[in-house]
Amino acid sequence: MNNYITVIGGGLAGAEAAYQIAKRGIKVKLYEMKPKKFSPAHTNKNLAEIVCSNSFKSNLLTNACGLLKQELRMLDSLLINIADKTKVPAGQALAVDRDQFAKQVTEQIEKDPNIQIINQEVENIEQLAKDGIVIVATGPLTSESLAKNISNLTGQDKLYFYDAAAPIVTKESIDFDIAFYGDRYSQEKKKEETIEQWQERQKNEEKSYINLPMNKEEYETFWHELVNAQVVELHQFEKKEIFEGCMPIEVMAKRGIDTLRFGPLKPVGFDDPRTGKRPYAVVQLRQDNKQASLYNLVGFQTNLKFGEQKRVFSLIPGLQEADFIKYGVMHRNTYINSTILLDATYNLKQNNNIFFAGQITGVEGYVESISSGLVAGLNAVLKYQSKSPIVFSKYTMIGALAQYISTENKKFQPMNANFGILPDLEIKIKDKKLRYENLAQRALNNITDLLH
Numbered sequence: 001m002n003n004y005i006t007v008i009g010g011g012l013a014g015a016e017a018a019y020q021i022a023k024r025g026i027k028v029k030l031y032e033m034k035p036k037k038f039s040p041a042h043t044n045k046n047l048a049e050i051v052c053s054n055s056f057k058s059n060l061l062t063n064a065c066g067l068l069k070q071e072l073r074m075l076d077s078l079l080i081n082i083a084d085k086t087k088v089p090a091g092q093a094l095a096v097d098r099d100q101f102a103k104q105v106t107e108q109i110e111k112d113p114n115i116q117i118i119n120q121e122v123e124n125i126e127q128l129a130k131d132g133i134v135i136v137a138t139g140p141l142t143s144e145s146l147a148k149n150i151s152n153l154t155g156q157d158k159l160y161f162y163d164a165a166a167p168i169v170t171k172e173s174i175d176f177d178i179a180f181y182g183d184r185y186s187q188e189k190k191k192e193e194t195i196e197q198w199q200e201r202q203k204n205e206e207k208s209y210i211n212l213p214m215n216k217e218e219y220e221t222f223w224h225e226l227v228n229a230q231v232v233e234l235h236q237f238e239k240k241e242i243f244e245g246c247m248p249i250e251v252m253a254k255r256g257i258d259t260l261r262f263g264p265l266k267p268v269g270f271d272d273p274r275t276g277k278r279p280y281a282v283v284q285l286r287q288d289n290k291q292a293s294l295y296n297l298v299g300f301q302t303n304l305k306f307g308e309q310k311r312v313f314s315l316i317p318g319l320q321e322a323d324f325i326k327y328g329v330m331h332r333n334t335y336i337n338s339t340i341l342l343d344a345t346y347n348l349k350q351n352n353n354i355f356f357a358g359q360i361t362g363v364e365g366y367v368e369s370i371s372s373g374l375v376a377g378l379n380a381v382l383k384y385q386s387k388s389p390i391v392f393s394k395y396t397m398i399g400a401l402a403q404y405i406s407t408e409n410k411k412f413q414p415m416n417a418n419f420g421i422l423p424d425l426e427i428k429i430k431d432k433k434l435r436y437e438n439l440a441q442r443a444l445n446n447i448t449d450l451l452h
């Protein structure tokens with residue numbers, strides 16, 4: 001038996017798993033194919049690279065992802081800890097400076113005496129698992145040769161769905177005669193305020209979001225160009241499904257002229273400071289780096305050709321001269337059928353030396369991937385020490401996710417943290433916020449009990 005545990009993939013799940021193993025005094029060999037080889041979405045040589053939005057979603061406990069983050073904080077997650085340290089203003093959400101985040105995770109892993117980073121693509125898992133424990137955390141864009149190997153190993157066809165990233169623009173290229181700062185709802189003029197008081201309050205608001213108001217005519221022109229714009233041709237295998245949680249904006253727009261106005265462009269919670277009236281639609285831009293020099297277009301994940309993105313998105317008032325430093329992209333996303341392959345510790349049933357972690361298991365999202373890395377890392381250690389596994393309670397978000405992906409389900413789709421996967425409370429509470437507060441408290445009590 002090897003005197004170390006192997007982790008394949010130094011993304012969000014792999015970096016978290018490596019940390020959890022190393023902090024328990026066990027050696028780790030962490031294989032990461034970058035910088036020798038990059039997936040179509042990765043561009044940075046650091047570990048824990050964030051490929052799309054810089055948001056780790058809400059910090060509120062009445063939000064499922066907020067609860068999951070709080071559980072991870074209690075369980076000493078390295079990545080959530082660094083996300084907290086590298087956060088940028090984003091209202092109630094935890095958004096990070098992506099470069100600082102990846103840099104600090106990499107520094108922490110590199111200086112850990114128990115972790116050896118090997119920059120090499122792995123093509124065969126069984127070879128590494130012959131004499132030791134292996135965690136596979138190669139993500140939704142697992143390299144082709146390894147994906148084939150996983151397919152052979154599990155006897156399953158790979159599953160694919162679309163995933164897409166939103167474009168990023170520089171702040172200095174945005175027209176601030178049109179754009180205004182502010183969070184949804186805090187931006188609305190209060191009845192008792194004069195226009196001057198309201199404008200003064202806005203000046204002091206946190207500058208986490210930039211808003212671009214549109215009138216009816218501007219919106220309709222934009223919508224028309226968007227639904228008729230040219231998209232990148234997808235491969236046949238990529239055409240299987242569109243994942244509702246990450247739908248390209250042009251696909252959403254094609255569902256009807258007002259769909260975007262009820263979705264990412266909803267004007268609710270804003271008044272246009274120029275008119276004092278609610279706009280017809282609003283495009284929001286979220287701060288993307290600590291210096292607040294870059295902003296991403298919220299909800300604008302897209303598969304439009306790059307030239308078309310420039311042409312169509314520049315029609316948005318305020319973005320006429322926008323400098324797009326990154327265009328939106330769309331990619332294959334690979335995950336295994338965990339519902340029959342894994343148990344609730346992310347251990348492969350047919351070969352107990354192998355664990356999977358991250359998006360490849362069918363958990364969906366940054367925080368969810370980190371949570372599975374923590375569970376797999378912890379349980380790989382217990383296996384290494386020939387101790388019993390820890391199955392997190394179904395009443396916790398971290399446990400409910402693990403149980404969801406490892407429970408038989410013929411319609412398995414990647415799953416975000418959500419309150420629907422937690423068991424009901426014993427008493428019925430109608431008020432949603434109060435119900436979520438109670439579910440969150442029950443989950444956190446459970447983690448507290450586990451830690452004592």
Ligand SMILES: Cc1cc2nc3c(=O)[nH]c(=O)nc-3n(C[C@H](O)[C@H](O)[C@H](O)COP(=O)(O)OP(=O)(O)OC[C@H]3O[C@@H](n4cnc5c(N)ncnc54)[C@H](O)[C@@H]3O)c2cc1C
Pocket residue numbers: 008009010011012013014031032033034037038039041042048049050051052053054120121122123137138139140141142143146163164165329330331332333357358359360364365366367369
């Ligand atoms: C285009 C795109 C956009 C996304 N946008 C979002 C978003 O906005 N918000 C969100 O919450 N989630 C998003 N996701 C989903 C998902 O949460 C992230 O992909 C997340 O990074 C998954 O973490 P992971 O650790 O599983 O994989 P990754 O973070 O991708 O890490 C996998 C690592 O494994 C390495 N690797 C791959 N193959 C091999 C190999 N054979 N040998 C060695 N190393 C290998 C890769 O280089 C990479 O560093 C997106 C996914 C994609 C593909």
